[in-house]
Amino acid sequence: MRVSFPHMGVLTLGMRTVFERLGQECIVAPPVTQKTIALGAKHSPELACFPFKATLGTMIESLEMGADTIVMATIGGNCRLGFYWPAQQVILKSLGYEFLMLPINYDNPISFLAEFKRFGGGKSWREVLAAFVFGLRKLLAFEEVERLSMRIRAREKVKGATTRAYRAAIGVVDRVREPRDLPRARAEAVGIMNAVELVPGAAPPRVKVLGEAFMLMEPNLNFQLQVTLGEMGVEVDRTYWLGQRIKRAVRLDRAGRRHAERVKREAYPYMRYPDLCTGSESLGEAIVAAKEGFDGAVLLMPFACMPEVLAESLCSRVTAEHGIPVLPVAIDEHSDDGGLRTRLEAFTDLLKMDSDAFARVDGEI
Amino acid sequence: MNALRIGIPRSLYFHRYRPLWVETFRALGHEVVLSPQTSGAILERGLRGCVHDVCLPVKCAYGHVLHLKNDVDALFLPRLMSLRRGTYVCPKIVAFPDLVLGTMDGLPQVLAPEIDYRHGKTHTDALLEAGRALGAGPFSSRVACGAGLAALTGAKPACRARERVAATAGFWSYLTKSRAPSVRIESGAEAVSPRRPGRKTLGVLGRRYVLADSVLSFDLIEKLRRQDVDVLTPESVPAAVADENVSHLPFDLYWTLVAEVVGVARHWLRHSRVDGIIFLLSFECGPDSLIKILLEDVLKDFPSVPYCPLLVDEHAAESGFQTRLEAFLDIVRGTSIASSAVVHDATRSCPRPSAKV
Numbered sequence: 001m002r003v004s005f006p007h008m009g010v011l012t013l014g015m016r017t018v019f020e021r022l023g024q025e026c027i028v029a030p031p032v033t034q035k036t037i038a039l040g041a042k043h044s045p046e047l048a049c050f051p052f053k054a055t056l057g058t059m060i061e062s063l064e065m066g067a068d069t070i071v072m073a074t075i076g077g078n079c080r081l082g083f084y085w086p087a088q089q090v091i092l093k094s095l096g097y098e099f100l101m102l103p104i105n106y107d108n109p110i111s112f113l114a115e116f117k118r119f120g121g122g123k124s125w126r127e128v129l130a131a132f133v134f135g136l137r138k139l140l141a142f143e144e145v146e147r148l149s150m151r152i153r154a155r156e157k158v159k160g161a162t163t164r165a166y167r168a169a170i171g172v173v174d175r176v177r178e179p180r181d182l183p184r185a186r187a188e189a190v191g192i193m194n195a196v197e198l199v200p201g202a203a204p205p206r207v208k209v210l211g212e213a214f215m216l217m218e219p220n221l222n223f224q225l226q227v228t229l230g231e232m233g234v235e236v237d238r239t240y241w242l243g244q245r246i247k248r249a250v251r252l253d254r255a256g257r258r259h260a261e262r263v264k265r266e267a268y269p270y271m272r273y274p275d276l277c278t279g280s281e282s283l284g285e286a287i288v289a290a291k292e293g294f295d296g297a298v299l300l301m302p303f304a305c306m307p308e309v310l311a312e313s314l315c316s317r318v319t320a321e322h323g324i325p326v327l328p329v330a331i332d333e334h335s336d337d338g339g340l341r342t343r344l345e346a347f348t349d350l351l352k353m354d355s356d357a358f359a360r361v362d363g364e365i
Numbered sequence: 366m367n368a369l370r371i372g373i374p375r376s377l378y379f380h381r382y383r384p385l386w387v388e389t390f391r392a393l394g395h396e397v398v399l400s401p402q403t404s405g406a407i408l409e410r411g412l413r414g415c416v417h418d419v420c421l422p423v424k425c426a427y428g429h430v431l432h433l434k435n436d437v438d439a440l441f442l443p444r445l446m447s448l449r450r451g452t453y454v455c456p457k458i459v460a461f462p463d464l465v466l467g468t469m470d471g472l473p474q475v476l477a478p479e480i481d482y483r484h485g486k487t488h489t490d491a492l493l494e495a496g497r498a499l500g501a502g503p504f505s506s507r508v509a510c511g512a513g514l515a516a517l518t519g520a521k522p523a524c525r526a527r528e529r530v531a532a533t534a535g536f537w538s539y540l541t542k543s544r545a546p547s548v549r550i551e552s553g554a555e556a557v558s559p560r561r562p563g564r565k566t567l568g569v570l571g572r573r574y575v576l577a578d579s580v581l582s583f584d585l586i587e588k589l590r591r592q593d594v595d596v597l598t599p600e601s602v603p604a605a606v607a608d609e610n611v612s613h614l615p616f617d618l619y620w621t622l623v624a625e626v627v628g629v630a631r632h633w634l635r636h637s638r639v640d641g642i643i644f645l646l647s648f649e650c651g652p653d654s655l656i657k658i659l660l661e662d663v664l665k666d667f668p669s670v671p672y673c674p675l676l677v678d679e680h681a682a683e684s685g686f687q688t689r690l691e692a693f694l695d696i697v698r699g700t701s702i703a704s705s706a707v708v709h710d711a712t713r714s715c716p717r718p719s720a721k722v
Contacts, residue, residue, distance in 0.1 A: 045654050045655075045657055045658065047648070047650070047651075048654045048655060049651070049654075052655070074616075078453040078459065079456060080651050080654070082616070083652075083656070084655070085616070086614065086616050086659060087655045090658050090661075090662045091658060094665075270463065271463050273446065273456075273459055275453060276456050276459065276460065279456065279460070303418070304418045304651070306455075306457055307456050307460075309416065309419060309457075310419075310464060313416035313419075313468055314463070314468070
């Protein structure tokens with residue numbers, strides 16, 4: 001079986017680990033580029049959402065490279081994501097590809113353990129579970145490194161040092177082949193990040209990046225937004241970490257669950273629908289960010305994402321009532337880097353000014 | 366308890382639950398005020414006032430609320446989270462009351478009880494909550510709700526479906542406070558008249574709140590009838606039949622409209638009930654954008670039946686719509702050079718000269 005999957009940030013590396021341990025050949029598609037997106041957009045209906053087109057593009061590239069199984073995320077919530085894989089399967093079959101589509105629901109890890117077992121090539125439950133746990137631990141380590149990089153980039157003394165350290169640290173964790181080597185590799189990776197020289201006494205503005213999961217996780221779709229903000233001197237944190245989500249889904253992340261409950265509570269006066277994927281969550285996270293002293297928030301979403309559009313419509317009220325400026329950024333296949341950069345520069349300038357002077361920067365790319 | 370003016374906008378799920386909602390509030394002793402039929406002016410107000418990236422029907426509904434809000438003492442905007450166990454309602458409709466509450470000024474009292482069949486919050490519970498919020502006692506609320514259910518049961522259908530509510534379950538549940546779904550709309554036997562010779566029958570797929578709205582649908586059904594074409598709509602197919610026709614799909618169909626579009630189409634095609642299919646899509650409809658793909662997958666098994674997707678957006682001009690419709694009718698009637706061809710994605714639209722109607 002030659003397995004492939006759409007890119008979603010560091011998830012690609014975690015998934016590859018799992019499938020390699022299950023003895024399946026893993027085909028990693030090329031990174032998402034404008035060409036990938038255009039390819040997906042060509043075969044998608046115009047009004048389909050952006051992640052649909054991007055993932056379809058990656059799938060076509062994987063199938064061209066000889067993959068015969070595609071693993072795709074799905075969801076039990078109230079947005080279009082649950083319809084991605086059936087619709088993509090129809091499109092790809094009509095293009096003549098023969099393959100198997102394997103949907104997995106990250107909010108229900110038990111169900112996808114069963115899928116892994118089915119395609120584990122005769123491996124026992126114990127081995128499947130071990131592979132899954134190994135992949136998850138690696139994913140958590142990758143995310144920890146990424147989180148650190150987003151925090152320190154704004155304070156780096158030498159421009160680009162953080163990115164170089166990030167690549168080295170990711171490499172260290174990626175090279176681990178045995179679970180017992182992972183704690184040491186993780187410590188080494190964190191050490192590499194902490195060794196980046198920082199400007200002493202720097203206090204950059206802090207921005208929370210929230211919004212739709214896929215756009216938050218995949219840097220090639222959001223024009224490296226989190227890195228760009230860091231280079232503009234802003235410390236960034238984001239709300240969606242897939243490893244943490246999976247951990248929370250298997251009830252191993254009590255702090256995460258408490259945070260999720262708090263977010264739901266805060267969002268209730270505005271939107272009380274936890275089923276709407278990350279819609280209500282975005283509002284709740286913005287309010288929690290305001291209470292935790294963040295200076296601003298960026299609401300990142302695919303163009304016309306239904307839950308996020310509803311959150312966007314209410315975020316001016318959140319700004320008025322909680323004092324945190326929110327920049328909505330809607331991205332689709334027609335967006336370009338320059339427009340986004342300009343808006344981010346304007347937003348960071350506002351944040352760096354006196355706090356009385358902020359205003360919400362409106363519009364789309 | 367004074368008689369209040371309760372406003373209900375004539376949009377979205379009102380078209381399906383009108384007798385239930387209107388009769389319940391009337392039985393409580395209040396005056397029910399409906400917004401008028403959608404007009405160009407109402408649509409314009411909605412387009413200007415509402416957030417941009419939502420679908421056209423929601424913007425139209427926003428316009429209806431804007432029209433009503435100053436004339437009434439209270440607005441009934443239920444939070445429709447789920448109308449059938451195991452399914453969701455489209456997100457934009459779910460959060461529509463919150464959209465109104467969060468972005469509209471000058472609102473009267475808003476009654477927005479939750480209806481969520483996934484968690485046992487039934488229609489009856491929501492109406493009782495609304496009644497109590499208006500000051501009615503528990504017993505009179507229940508009696509009023511019963512009147513509403515009776516109106517929904519006995520109401521002559523406005524369209525071709527024969528809908529029978531599980532009425533006994535409804536009455537019993539409101540008498541005994543049971544958590545069973547009290548309003549489950551089940552269609553009766555399919556209302557199929559034999560196909561008349563010499564006349565064409567077209568199946569029109571689309572949302573009820575679009576097809577029932579003459580402005581949003583450009584009066585499609587009336588236009589077809591005036592052209593001597595018989596029209597079948599999704600309501601004419603019982604829910605059980607539609608569900609059975611999508612039961613082969615191997616994934617969780619959490620929106621009922623999959624059955625309403627794909628299941629209905631498959632049923633019509635398998636039993637040769639239609640000479641052509643029109644799918645009326647709204648611009649920016651999230652679910653439709655992907656369900657379209659599933660529908661076209663079903664349609665490719667029946668290549669001899671012409672199919673026309675028509676996209677309606679706020680910039681569409683009626684003349685363009687009319688032209689495409691006539692071209693499709695020519696194909697259906699076989700009077701076109703391209704016989705039984707498929708009219709491909711007719712999504713280009715012309716600018717609207719003026720919206721005033």
